[in-house]
Amino acid sequence: GEEVAQTPKHLVRGEGQKAKLYCAPIKGHSYVFWYQQVLKNEFKFLISFQNENVFDETGMPKERFSAKCLPNSPCSLEIQATKLEDSAVYFCASSLRQDNEQFFGPGTRLTVL
Amino acid sequence: GQNIDQPTEMTATEGAIVQINCTYQTSGFNGLFWYQQHAGEAPTFLSYNVLDGLEEKGRFSSFLSRSKGYSYLLLKELQMKDSASYLCAVGNSGNTPLVFGKGTRLSVIA
Numbered sequence: 314g315e316e317v318a319q320t321p322k323h324l325v326r327g328e329g330q331k332a333k334l335y336c337a338p339i340k341g342h343s344y345v346f347w348y349q350q351v352l353k354n355e356f357k358f359l360i361s362f363q364n365e366n367v368f369d370e371t372g373m374p375k376e377r378f379s380a381k382c383l384p385n386s387p388c389s390l391e392i393q394a395t396k397l398e399d400s401a402v403y404f405c406a407s408s409l410r411q412d413n414e415q416f417f418g419p420g421t422r423l424t425v426l
Numbered sequence: 427g428q429n430i431d432q433p434t435e436m437t438a439t440e441g442a443i444v445q446i447n448c449t450y451q452t453s454g455f456n457g458l459f460w461y462q463q464h465a466g467e468a469p470t471f472l473s474y475n476v477l478d479g480l481e482e483k484g485r486f487s488s489f490l491s492r493s494k495g496y497s498y499l500l501l502k503e504l505q506m507k508d509s510a511s512y513l514c515a516v517g518n519s520g521n522t523p524l525v526f527g528k529g530t531r532l533s534v535i536a
Contacts, residue, residue: 346523355528356469356513369523404468412456412517415524417468 315339317418318387319405325424326395334421335387338407344368345388346408346415347380351401359403361411362388368411395425430527432514437533438504446499446530448514456519460488460499463511463529472499472512501532509534 318337326332338345347359358372362382373380377396382388392399402422406415429451438444450458457476461469475481475490475497487500501508511529518525 348526356526358523358525361523411523412519414459414471414474417470419468 317405317407317416319403319418319421320387321421322419323422323424325426327426328397329394332392332395332399332423332425334390334403334405334423336390336405336407336418337387338405339416342407342409342416344408344411344413345382346406347388347390348404348406349401350404350420351398356404359390363411392423395423397425399423400425430514430516430525432512432527432530434528435531435533437535438501440504440506440534440536442504443500443502444504444532446501446512446514446532448497448499448527450495450497450514450516450527452495452516452518452525454519455492455495456517458488458490458497459515459517459524460497461513461515461526463513465510469513504534506534506536508532 320335343364345362349357360370360373360380361368365382377393380390402420404420405418408415432448459474460472462472463469473488475488480489485502490497511531513529514527515524
């Protein structure tokens with residue numbers, strides 16, 4: 314597509330429940346990035362993919378967070394056993410190259426109660 | 427590593443000019459981006475500088491000095507709709523993603 318699509322727009326989970334977020338990058342873009350933004354604060358980089366391969370995962374809290382980008386499927390970010398501090402807006406972005414302009418999706422607002 | 431600094435908040439008057447500064451330290455500079463983010467929305471691309479100098483695009487201009495590790499975003503003829511956060515992001519020539527600053531929240535007042 315012409316835009317980065319993210320679903321769902323809003324997600325509410327009880328503490329300890331699983332959350333799964335989806336992202337469809339712009340067609341033809343090889344790189345996908347996930348960011349976490351807590352209460353309009355700074356963007357925290359989580360993970361990036363080059364096609365279906367993990368490119369950089371230095372920002373991922375590996376204990377509970379995982380992500381995939383499989384061929385012919387939307388990319389996903391999964392949080393096992395959510396905690397209150399996971400409440401944030403999760404943005405997905407895609408780009409042609411890893412150092413190129415990134416196009417952002419509308420974000421998924423996760424609220425953990 | 428990389429470090430990006432920009433002011434947290436700024437206020438300016440409708441019709442005026444405002445300059446938002448960004449300083450950075452990086453081991454392998456490969457371009458600087460400015461993004462605009464309205465409350466509750468995704469960031470949108472404003473400008474990209476990889477060479478020194480001023481890039482003008484309508485009411486918005488962006489300047490870069492690589493030797494000083496410094497950039498600014500200049501907004502002219504401010505409008506109320508320019509109230510937003512402005513994010514500075516730096517690219518590295520290594521295999522690392524863009525690093526975003528914390529953003530500058532601009533409030534335009536009448």
